Structures are given as structure tokens and as C-alpha cells.
Amino acid sequence: MTSLFRTGLPAFVMVAGLGFLALLPVLAEWVDNIFLIDLFMRLMILSIAAVGLNLILGYGGMVSFGHAAYLVIGAYAVGIPAYYDIYDGFLQFAIAIVASAAVALVTGAIALRTKGVYFIMITMAFAQMVYFTFVSIEEYGADDGLTINMRSEFAGLLDIEDNFTLYYFVLVSLIAVLGLVYRIVHSRFGMVISGAKGNERRMQAIGFPTYRYRLVCYVISGAICGYAGALLGNFTNFITPEMGDWVHSGELIFMVVLGGAGSLFGPVLGTAVFILLEEYLSRLTQYWHFPFGAMLILVVIFTRGGINGMFRWLGMKSGIGGRS
Amino acid sequence: MDWGLFTIQMLNGVQLGVLLFLLAAGLTLVFGIMDFVNLAHGSLYMMGAYFCATLVQLTDSFVLGVILALPLTALLGWIVELIVVRALYTHDHLDHVLATFGMILCFDTAVDFIWGPTGMAIPLPEVLDSHIDLFGGHTFPVFRILIISTGLAVAGFLYVMVSHTRIGMLIRAGASNRTMVMALGVDIGKLFALVFAVGAALAGLAGMLIAPITEASIGMGNEIIIVAFVVIIIGGIGSIKGAFVAAMLVGLIDTMGRSFLDQLLKVFMSSESAETSAPALSAMAIYILMAMVLAFRPQGLFPPKVR
Amino acid sequence: MSGAFLEVRNLYKSYGGIAATDHVDLDVRQSELHAIIGPNGAGKTTLISQLSGEIDPDGGTIRFDGRDMTRTPAYKRSLLGLARSFQITSLMLDMTVLENVALAVQAHAGHSFRFWQAARKDPALTEPAMAALEAVGLQDRANDIAQAMSHGEHRQLEIAMALATNPVLLLLDEPMAGMGVEESQRMVEILRSLKGEKTMLLIEHDMDAVFALADRISVLVYGRVIATGTPEEIRGDEAVRRAYLGDEVA
Ligand SMILES: Nc1ncnc2c1ncn2[C@@H]1O[C@H](COP(=O)(O)OP(=O)(O)OP(=O)(O)O)[C@@H](O)[C@H]1O
Numbered sequence: 001m002t003s004l005f006r007t008g009l010p011a012f013v014m015v016a017g018l019g020f021l022a023l024l025p026v027l028a029e030w031v032d033n034i035f036l037i038d039l040f041m042r043l044m045i046l047s048i049a050a051v052g053l054n055l056i057l058g059y060g061g062m063v064s065f066g067h068a069a070y071l072v073i074g075a076y077a078v079g080i081p082a083y084y085d086i087y088d089g090f091l092q093f094a095i096a097i098v099a100s101a102a103v104a105l106v107t108g109a110i111a112l113r114t115k116g117v118y119f120i121m122i123t124m125a126f127a128q129m130v131y132f133t134f135v136s137i138e139e140y141g142a143d144d145g146l147t148i149n150m151r152s153e154f155a156g157l158l159d160i161e162d163n164f165t166l167y168y169f170v171l172v173s174l175i176a177v178l179g180l181v182y183r184i185v186h187s188r189f190g191m192v193i194s195g196a197k198g199n200e201r202r203m204q205a206i207g208f209p210t211y212r213y214r215l216v217c218y219v220i221s222g223a224i225c226g227y228a229g230a231l232l233g234n235f236t237n238f239i240t241p242e243m244g245d246w247v248h249s250g251e252l253i254f255m256v257v258l259g260g261a262g263s264l265f266g267p268v269l270g271t272a273v274f275i276l277l278e279e280y281l282s283r284l285t286q287y288w289h290f291p292f293g294a295m296l297i298l299v300v301i302f303t304r305g306g307i308n309g310m311f312r313w314l315g316m317k318s319g320i321g322g323r324s
Numbered sequence: 325m326d327w328g329l330f331t332i333q334m335l336n337g338v339q340l341g342v343l344l345f346l347l348a349a350g351l352t353l354v355f356g357i358m359d360f361v362n363l364a365h366g367s368l369y370m371m372g373a374y375f376c377a378t379l380v381q382l383t384d385s386f387v388l389g390v391i392l393a394l395p396l397t398a399l400l401g402w403i404v405e406l407i408v409v410r411a412l413y414t415h416d417h418l419d420h421v422l423a424t425f426g427m428i429l430c431f432d433t434a435v436d437f438i439w440g441p442t443g444m445a446i447p448l449p450e451v452l453d454s455h456i457d458l459f460g461g462h463t464f465p466v467f468r469i470l471i472i473s474t475g476l477a478v479a480g481f482l483y484v485m486v487s488h489t490r491i492g493m494l495i496r497a498g499a500s501n502r503t504m505v506m507a508l509g510v511d512i513g514k515l516f517a518l519v520f521a522v523g524a525a526l527a528g529l530a531g532m533l534i535a536p537i538t539e540a541s542i543g544m545g546n547e548i549i550i551v552a553f554v555v556i557i558i559g560g561i562g563s564i565k566g567a568f569v570a571a572m573l574v575g576l577i578d579t580m581g582r583s584f585l586d587q588l589l590k591v592f593m594s595s596e597s598a599e600t601s602a603p604a605l606s607a608m609a610i611y612i613l614m615a616m617v618l619a620f621r622p623q624g625l626f627p628p629k630v631r
Numbered sequence: 632m633s634g635a636f637l638e639v640r641n642l643y644k645s646y647g648g649i650a651a652t653d654h655v656d657l658d659v660r661q662s663e664l665h666a667i668i669g670p671n672g673a674g675k676t677t678l679i680s681q682l683s684g685e686i687d688p689d690g691g692t693i694r695f696d697g698r699d700m701t702r703t704p705a706y707k708r709s710l711l712g713l714a715r716s717f718q719i720t721s722l723m724l725d726m727t728v729l730e731n732v733a734l735a736v737q738a739h740a741g742h743s744f745r746f747w748q749a750a751r752k753d754p755a756l757t758e759p760a761m762a763a764l765e766a767v768g769l770q771d772r773a774n775d776i777a778q779a780m781s782h783g784e785h786r787q788l789e790i791a792m793a794l795a796t797n798p799v800l801l802l803l804d805e806p807m808a809g810m811g812v813e814e815s816q817r818m819v820e821i822l823r824s825l826k827g828e829k830t831m832l833l834i835e836h837d838m839d840a841v842f843a844l845a846d847r848i849s850v851l852v853y854g855r856v857i858a859t860g861t862p863e864e865i866r867g868d869e870a871v872r873r874a875y876l877g878d879e880v881a
């Protein structure tokens with residue numbers, strides 16, 4: 001019916017993609033390259049964050065330039081309890097979600113009073129505040145970071161100390177988050193969010209207190225990123241405030257836009273391209289950021305709507321993972 | 325309370341405020357007039373510092389280095405406007421943010437490639453590298469006084485230019501009503517390029533002034549640019565006056581918070597909890613200020629009249 | 632207590648010292664179609680925007696159905712039964728026609744903090760939405776993207792969205808602006824069919840339509856109401872003739 005929420009990507013391609021991710025550990029064993037598991041685990045964790053960001057950026061039209069902050073909050077929600085020898089995963093993940101939601105609620109309540117560039121800069125500033133807050137806490141290592149000695153424990157149900165298990169835990173999380181976002185954007189709530197993106201004034205005139213809905217959307221988005229942060233903390237075993245630097249927030253936006261903002265699988269695709277390209281270029285040259293940055297500029301100038309837009313630009317009928 | 329130390333920190337606060345103003349002035353003008361969000365403004369700050377460092381090495385003179393580096397940074401700004409920024413005016417803010425983010429990556433890598441990963445110090449001539457006596461046995465570096473006076477002079481110059489010249493009139497009009505300026509038959513492309521180049525030179529100047537203290541280093545602009553954003557949000561995007569007032573506020577609150585917040589907190593709480601909470605609180609101070617200003621005035625303190 | 636359904640007293644709004652709404656008094660009675668006419672820039676849109684809550688007045692009061700809502704936010708006024716259409720079409724252009732209208736229905740069907748059930752196929756939303764589309768004759772375009780429609784259809788969609796909120800008072804800002812003769816005719820029919828059922832405040836430049844439809848007319852010039860009365864009274868009003876109608880209704 002509509003083009004807004006259609007994923008564009010044929011179902012079998014998505015299933016194939018997820019199937020590939022599911023088989024990857026086996027594949028990695030087979031080609032004897034365990035590093036691949038780490039690479040794809042990072043890819044999936046950042047995908048979750050990108051999918052969370054896409055909820056407000058792509059569907060809601062709110063350009064948050066501070067979502068890496070929620071990654072840090074989530075990571076420290078694992079790290080700080082672990083510092084006190086508390087490894088209960090249920091507790092850690094609950095803290096991650098609640099704490100990021102709480103921060104999103106407070107900062108979002110202020111940021112959403114503004115529009116456009118103000119919103120971009122304010123979310124950026126608040127993220128920087130979170131960053132500096134962790135930098136200033138000596139107890140948890142300040143900018144030297146914090147080592148996590150043991151991964152989260154789930155009452156013996158799941159042992160993610162094992163990389164394989166953690167990998168599948170992340171994969172299931174990704175699928176669950178995709179499912180959640182799918183439901184949300186198709187729900188009444190999702191309709192309000194995308195309506196407010198299209199024309200907030202009209203939405204108010206027909207009876208929606210848009211601010212509330214946007215704020216709740218912002219909070220959900222922050223919580224998803226916080227969850228991704230908790231996964232990231234488990235994955236890296238070593239966390240620093242630097243993970244929340246605004247440069248990383250910029251990368252997250254890039255991942256979303258690259259894959260096609262406002263489509264379900266777009267952010268996953270964008271993250272995959274981003275991470276794999278980064279991996280590839282950084283092997284070629286230590287100066288890989290240069291071609292990377294240049295590509296970013298070119299993509300923005302010459303194509304609108306990310307990879308999806310690029311395909312359209314190249315004359316293909318329907319892009320991958322895009323809005324159509 | 326040690327009033328000598330207090331005075332020194334006040335001066336340090338003013339000095340930070342002045343630097344922030346130099347950065348924020350260009351940022352706020354570029355946004356106010358071109359409706360363009362430039363994350364890479366901090367890169368121009370960094371490039372200014374590196375240009376200056378190299379030229380000081382070549383000429384053996386700090387003053388000459390600055391004088392030569394200024395037009396060079398302006399030229400760089402002009403080229404950037406011509407090649408990249410101009411293509412982006414018709415795009416939305418998200419695109420601006422992404423493309424200028426890409427520019428930051430390019431600039432940082434280019435600096436790494438040309439000057440190497442370690443920073444570059446800028447040696448000062450003896451006159452500037454000395455201290456003057458303050459009361460209470462304290463001293464204050466002459467160079468910081470130079471920074472403050474340069475910054476104030478630039479602020480005064482900008483004020484006169486914006487409020488009393490034809491270009492300034494166009495700039496003010498541009499910040500509040502773009503279509504009107506175009507209706508006046510002004511070559512808007514030239515005006516944009518000029519403003520961008522001037523903004524670049526101002527950012528570069530800030531970099532040149534701070535580098536002798538901190539040295540020029542990769543990514544040096546990436547942190548301070550956020551604070552500059554906070555400044556223009558508080559001041560009201562597009563307003564030079566707002567940028568100045570907000571820069572001073574932010575500079576002072578940040579510096580004073582870091583130096584004296586623990587003492588202030590000790591009045592209310594145990595000295596132990598004051599010492600643990602003070603660093604985090606002072607790190608947040610300017611953002612809390614921003615939040616408070618926005619709560620009452622979502623458009624900042626001095627919003628340009630009509631958008 | 633005066634009997635007026637919508638009661639505006641002393642409403643004032645100025646832009647840079649120039650009064651766009653200059654101490655306006657206005658009474659709209661229940662079930663009437665009250666037209667506001669006036670030359671370009673008279674302040675008609677500004678007035679409607681204050682009634683709908685989009686613009687805050689500088690002074691004065693607005694009472695609707697007995698309650699003061701001078702400072703009530705726009706969305707609440709909509710929930711109280713006040714709906715407006717926009718002179719400059721204001722739609723969710725990237726959504727379909729049906730989605731636009733369904734959103735208007737949804738806004739009045741309880742809160743929308745419902746995150747799980749799909750909204751698009753929900754008959755509780757689509758059925759009333761289709762009914763509103765039928766009322767304006769857009770049922771065949773339900774699944775087209777709003778962007779792709781003609782200007783006239785946009786105007787019709789504007790009305791359908793206002794209707795879908797099931798309002799008691801409709802504020803219509805030049806529904807016929809920019810329409811062809813046939814489309815205008817159709818719009819007049821739509822408005823006529825709503826007459827008596829809804830209270831309407833209609834801004835319109837098309838004098839034939841206004842005099843054919845209105846029960847009463849107020850004339851706004853330079854932000855001030857210079858006359859209010861039945862079409863006959865207005866036609867005969869010397870001040871109105873001089874200030875506005877002049878040659879148009881001769
Ligand atoms: N946001 C604004 N800022 C400044 N002036 C405004 C603003 N909105 C309206 N005005 C002025 O207020 C006056 C009334 O405008 P308004 O749009 O209400 O007139 P109108 O009667 O609806 O005109 P039209 O028949 O052209 O639709 C005009 O002089 C207009 O220029």
C-alpha cells in the first residue's frame with residue numbers, strides 16, 4: 001500500500017542475509033579465520049545501534065547526533081557492576097536499558113523543544129556531556145577506561161564467555177530488535193511518528209500532542225542503543241568513554257543514511273558496508289580515513305538516500321533496503 | 325579565598341571565552357547566512373594552527389607566522405567553500421552534517437600525512453613568553469594577555485563591521501532574511517564565499533593563538549567545536565552579539581567550575597563527596613547552562629529577528 | 632453568558648507593531664455557516680490560526696462552547712471538536728491519501744501509545760477514513776501518495792482530514808483557493824451538504840460561493856471587523872461597499 005514502511009528488499013534476500021550471519025561462525029571455523037567472528041559480531045552490535053537510531057532518524061526525522069552516548073552508558077552499565085564483582089546479566093542489561101532510557105528522557109525533553117540544527121547540536125552537546133562525565137570519574141578509570149574481567153552471567157542459562165554463544169546471543173538480539181522496530185513503525189504509534197516527520201503542524205492540528213510521541217520514540221531509540229552498548233561492553237571486555245565521542249555518533253548516522261534511512265534493513269546494510277569498508281581500507285593504508293571521508297562527501301553530494309539512492313541513481317528500478 | 329588565584333582563573337576564563345568567540349563567530353555567521361551546518365569548522369581551527377606552526381618554523385617569527393597563516397587559512401576556507409560547501413547549500417542539514425563530517429576525516433588524515441602523528445609546538449618570542457606580576461605574589465603569562473586583547477580587538481572590529489558597514493548590513497540582513505538580500509541584487513555566491521573565508525580565518529586565528537600553549541595536534545578542533553556549538557546555541561544562531569556574550573559565559577563558567585566548584589560544594593556537603601562530585605559536575609556545567617537557557621528561550625539569548 | 636458557540640472578544644495580535652488582528656469581536660452561533668470576507672492581508676488566516684491554537688494571541692479571549700480556550704494548545708482544541716483546513720495545503724505528503732485521513736481518525740480514537748498492532752489495516756481507522764474520503768469524493772484515490780495529487784484534490788483532502796476528526800466546528804481557510812470552476816462547484820456542494828450539521832467558519836474570496844452559502848457574514852479589513860450581518864445586510868452596508876465590495880458586487 002504505502003512505500004514508507006515497505007522494506008523494498010525482497011524477503012529472500014533478507015532471509016539469506018540473516019542465514020549467512022547464522023552460518024558465519026561455522027564458516028569462520030572452516031576457513032580457519034576466527035577473526036571473522038569478531039568482525040561480524042561488532043558489525044551486528046553496531047547494526048542494533050543503527051537500527052535504534054534509525055527509529056528516530058529515519059522514521060521520525062529527528063537527527064540525533066549523540067547516540068554513541070547511549071552505547072557508552074550501556075557499556076558502563078555492564079562495566080561498573082562488574083567493577084564491584086556483580087556479573088548478573090539480567091541486572092546489567094536492565095541497568096543499561098533503564099539508564100539510557102532515563103538519560104534519553106531528560107535530554108530528549110529539552111532537545112525536542114527545538115528543531116532542526118538546534119536539535120542536532122543539542123543532542124551532540126549532551127552526548128559530549130555524558131562523555132566528559134565518564135572522563136571525570138576517576139574511580140572507573142576516567143579516560144583510561146575500565147576492564148571488564150568477566151562477561152555477563154545469565155543464571156547459568158547462557159554462557160556468553162564463550163565467543164560462539166555470545167555471537168548467537170548478539171544475532172538473536174539483532175533479529176529481536178528488528179522485529180520490535182518493525183512492529184513499532186507499523187503500529188499506531190509509528191504512524192504518529194512518521195506523520196510528525198512529514199508535517200508536525202498538521203499533526204497537531206488534527207489532535208496529536210506530537211511532542212510526547214516524539215519523546216517516547218526518542219527514549220525507545222536510546223534504550224535500544226543502550227542495549228547495544230551492553231552487548232558492546234561484553235564483546236570488547238574493555239570500555240572507555242571514548243566510545244561515546246561524537247565522532248562515533250557521526251559514524252552511526254552515516255551507517256543509517258548509507259543503508260537508507262527509514263527502511264527496516266537499511267541500517268544493517270549500511271553498517272555492514274561501513275564496517276567492511278573500514279576493515280578493507282585500513283588494511284590498505286594507515287591513511288584510510290581520507291578515502292573514507294572523501295567517499296562520504298561524494299555519497300552525500302551525488303546521491304540522496306544512501307546506497308539505496310545510489311542504486312536508483314545508477315538506474316536500477318528498486319534499491320536495496322530502501323524506501324522505493 | 326585566594327583572590328590572586330581567583331583573578332587568574334577569571335582571566336583564564338576570559339581567555340577561553342575569547343577563543344570560543346573566535347570559533348563561534350564564523351560558525352554562527354555561516355549558519356545564520358547560508359543556513360549551513362559546518363562540523364568541519366574545527367578542522368579550520370586545526371589547519372590554522374598547523375599553518376602557523378610551519379610558518380613560525382620557517383620564518384623564526386611568531387608574529388610573521390600568524391600574519392602569513394591568516395590569509396592562508398582564509399584561502400583554504402575559500403577553496404573548501406568553492407569545492408564542497410557550495411554543492412551542499414541546496415541539501416538538507418543532515419547532508420551538511422554528513423559531508424562536513426567526511427571533511428573532518430579528510431583533514432585529520434591529511435594532517436597526519438603531511439605533519440605526522442605527533443603534535444607541533446610553536447615557540448614564542450621571549451617578550452611573549454614571560455609573566456607579569458599580579459597582586460598576592462601571583463604571575464600571569466603575557467601571552468594569555470595577548471590572546472585576550474587580540475580576541476577583544478577582533479570582537480570590536482567585527483562589531484563595527486557588522487553594525488556600520490554595507491557588508492555588515494548585508495550580513496545582518498542575510499541572517500534574518502535571505503530572500504531580501506537576494507532581492508537586493510547582491511551576488512549571493514560571493515557573499516557566501518567571503519563569509520566562509522572570514523569565518524575560516526577567525527577559526528584559524530583561534531588555533532594559532534592556542535597552539536603555543538597546547539601545541540598543534542590532530543583532532544584538536546574536534547572537542548572545542550562542540551563547545552563552540554554550545555556557545556552559538558546559547559547565544560542564538562546567527563547572532564554575533566549572542567556568540568560573544570555566550571562565549572564569555574561559557575568560558576568563565578567552565579574555567580571557574582573546574583577550579584572552584586569543589587570549594588563551593590564543600591559549603592554544602594562533606595569534603596569527600598564534594599571532591600568526588602565536583603569534577604563530574606563541572607564537566608557538565610556548560611551543558612546544564614545550555615539546557616537551562618533552552619528551557620526558557622528555545623531560540624537562544626539573542627535570536628536574529630525573523631527567520 | 633451570550634448564546635454564541637464560538638465567542639471571540641477583543642482579540643489582538645500584532646507583528647512588529649502592525650496589528651494583524653485588531654481587537655476583533657466575533658460570535659459564531661451553533662449550526663450556522665459564518666463567512667469571513669476581506670481583502671488580501673486583512674488578517675483572516677491570522678485570525679483562524681489563533682482560533683485553532685497555532686498562533687498565540689497577544690490579548691483578548693476565545694471561548695468555545697462555554698469554556699475559555701485562549702491558551703489551549705492546538706491539539707487539545709482539535710480533541711474538543713474544533714477542526715481547521717489550511718489555506719496553503721498542509722498534508723503529510725509522503726503518505727497515502729488514506730493514511731492522511733486515517734491519522735486524523737486515529738488522533739480522536741484514544742491515545743496512540745499502541746506499539747504492537749499494525750495500524751494500516753485496522754478497520755477502526757480505515758472505515759471512518761474511507762467515509763470521510765467518500766464525503767469529499769476522493770474514495771478512488773485512497774491509495775495514492777498525497778504528493779501525486781492535483782491541487783484541487785489536495786483541497787478536498789484538506790476537508791476530508793478536517794471532517795475525519797468528527798468536529799463540531801469547522802474552520803475553513805479558503806477551501807476553494809486556486810480551484811477551477813468545476814472543482815469549486817463541487818466544493819460548494821460539499822459545504823452545502825455539511826450545512827446545518829456542522830458549525831462552520833468559512834473564509835473565502837469567491838463571493839458567489841459566500842453569498843450562496845453563508846447564514847451570516849463578517850467583514851474584516853485591516854484586522855478589524857467592520858460589519859457583521861446576513862448576506863442582504865452586508866450587501867446593503869455602505870461602509871462595506873466603500874471599503875471592500877466596491878465593484879465586485881454591484
Ligand atoms: N508570521 C508573520 N510575521 C509577520 N507578519 C505577518 C505574519 N503572518 C501574517 N503577517 C501579516 O499579517 C497580515 C495578515 O495576514 P493574513 O495572512 O492573516 O491575511 P489574510 O487575510 O489571510 O490574507 P490572504 O487573503 O492573502 O490569505 C498581513 O499583513 C501579513 O503580512
Ligand SMILES: [Mg+2]
Nearest residue numbers: 675676677718
Ligand atoms: Mg489567508
